[in-house]
Amino acid sequence: MTVYYTKEHEWLRVEGNVAVVGITAHAANELGEIVFSEARDPGTTVEQGDSVAVVESVKAASDIYAPVTGDVLAFNDALTDDAALINRDPEGEGWIVRMTIADATQLEGLMDHATYTALVG
């Protein structure tokens, strides 16, 4: 199981040709209590760097950018009634969106765990 990280503080777990995407514990902590999240509709094609989802804290809305190009498969329905799950388990049950990986070579531009950890100190 390979997990990649972005400089936007998102993580991407590779499951075959599918990516499970969420925000890192660092990002969840920075945002504070998350009160709402939603993703683009399933079937939507997003380019790497496009907004694929949003998380909202009490204070503000933050875009989640697609770490790779692909098609949205599903939003994590558990977040509909309990967006704070992202705070409690950001890199596990609090995943946000599943999407296809159109071009696996894009993964090479992402960070591994050690590099990301060094980035956020």
Next chain:
Amino acid sequence: MTQPLLRTPLYDLHIELGARMVPFAGYDMPVQYPAGVMAEHLHTRGQAGLFDVSHMGQVRIRPRSGNIADAAAALEALVPADIASLKPGRQRYAVFTTDDGGISDDLMVTNMGEWLLLVVNAACKAADFAHVHKALNETCMVEMLDGRALIALQGPAAEAALAALNPAAAAMRFMDVAEMDLAGVNCIVSRSGYTGEDGYEIGMANEGAETVARALLAQPGVAPAGLGARDSLRLEAGLCLYGADIDLTTTPVEGALEWSIQKSRRPGGARAGGYPGARIVADQLGDGTTRRRVGLRAEGRAPVRGGAELFADEAGQVPAGRVTSGAFGPSVGGPVAMGYVAADHMAVGTRLFASVRGRLLPVAVVALPFVPATFKR
């Protein structure tokens, strides 16, 4: 053009308490402490939150004649509120109007017996001071009280906490103002605030601010709260944020602030008009306005934030207005917002649609506030 951020006298305390500091109106201010915005908000409604609002402007107006009535009359040339009838030791909300009937800031005015104290918004304070100084300099000495701090203690536990430092605090009623010693520091205390809760705002010389803040934080139920919670609290209380819900383009009547224009200043009153834009405001008091500030409650869970366009129809063809403030309301447990809507759509219960990320989300026009006020009247 980056200028170094100003610090309030409580800066070191904020850092010690683990605050996350952000730039706000030129100051480095605590947006939240480790508890977080949600917890600080709920703690303030349940017990008491302590806020540093020292960035706000405090202006002293002293009548050159020595007669406070002269200062009150002079200030009435700038605001539609009744200042002449404001008794010593009492405070009142007011707005500075422009010749167009717009609002250049909102403020609190206190009759301190021999002088008037204004508390104005941080972002407006230089302009406000210039405005007041220019208009009143002939009759009054107008001073910016740069050396003074301001702390807000808000919530149901505020009375007991402040009374522990000085029992006189408990006897005060909503909008009373009194000078009193707190932890050995001479303070000006008003029973008012910006959260919809009972509570106090406490002004003192900068040097005494940390002493008072620490003495209050040592009281049962008192916890620090940042600007994040202050914003969600005031929104739930239906209170305007200057620059968002009211500004130069909104009149007091459009802003649903008629209550800040007492009878004496309205048409037919003893001192009707006499403030900038009075004719426009008087006409609107009589005839109503084409738009008005209302409360908005989203049907779903997605927060509808300031700037969102409002439509009368699900297809988004008929514009109905715009959201000016919106957030998740922790005490309401859902999204709350305020905005301006056209007269046809401002009745409570009207269903509108807010444009959020390209979708039209249903919202209902609701009465303000979202959370009932608990003032000690």
